[in-house]
Amino acid sequence: MSKIALNSNASGTGVFTIASPNSDTDRTLTLPDEAGTIITTAGVPSASLPSGSVLQVVSGITATTVAVSSQTLIDTGLSASITPSSADSQILVLVSQTISPVSASTNTFGYIKLLRNSTSLVYDQRICNVTQYNHNTWSAVYLDSPATTSAVTYKTQIASASSSVLEAQHNGTRPSTIALLEIAG
Numbered sequence: 637m638s639k640i641a642l643n644s645n646a647s648g649t650g651v652f653t654i655a656s657p658n659s660d661t662d663r664t665l666t667l668p669d670e671a672g673t674i675i676t677t678a679g680v681p682s683a684s685l686p687s688g689s690v691l692q693v694v695s696g697i698t699a700t701t702v703a704v705s706s707q708t709l710i711d712t713g714l715s716a717s718i719t720p721s722s723a724d725s726q727i728l729v730l731v732s733q734t735i736s737p738v739s740a741s742t743n744t745f746g747y748i749k750l751l752r753n754s755t756s757l758v759y760d761q762r763i764c765n766v767t768q769y770n771h772n773t774w775s776a777v778y779l780d781s782p783a784t785t786s787a788v789t790y791k792t793q794i795a796s797a798s799s800s801v802l803e804a805q806h807n808g809t810r811p812s813t814i815a816l817l818e819i820a821g
Contacts, residue, residue: 724821
């Protein structure tokens with residue numbers, strides 16, 4: 637026959653009470669045959685979650701138009717910041733960035749970059765159009781390992797490959813979005 641032992645903590649001064657509900661029905665609470673921590677309604681500590689669990693989600697959206705006509709990368713206004721709860725965590729970055737050429741000239745193309753703080757993560761040169769205001773959506777899915785518990789900011793930048801004008805979030809009607817998911821390591 638198994639035994640149940642209740643062990644008090646000599647340093648604590650609080651009283652913990654095990655109370656039965658007001659019920660006329662017999663009930664049995666079966667404890668698992670393993671060591672571990674009982675999860676309560678107060679929540680699950682992130683350290684107790686298995687690897688691959690989503691620990692937090694942060695998102696950002698902008699509809700503010702940003703125009704560029706040079707090869708110098710500028711911020712699109714799309715960004716989000718997250719503070720990882722563990723240095724072992726990874727951040728899954730999901731981006732949907734709208735880009736539009738302003739002129740109808742041929743071979744209008746540009747550059748787009750995804751950054752963590754000032755570190756380049758993705759650099760692309762595939763924004764191509766030949767039609768004025770032909771809206772493109774550049775999507776990126778990137779799993780990053782920032783190895784920090786300090787706040788990190790993810791953002792996008794664009795540049796024009798010629799003198800043609802490119803716009804992010806054209807006319808405020810084409811919003812761009814970013815989502816950051818902290819994944820337990």
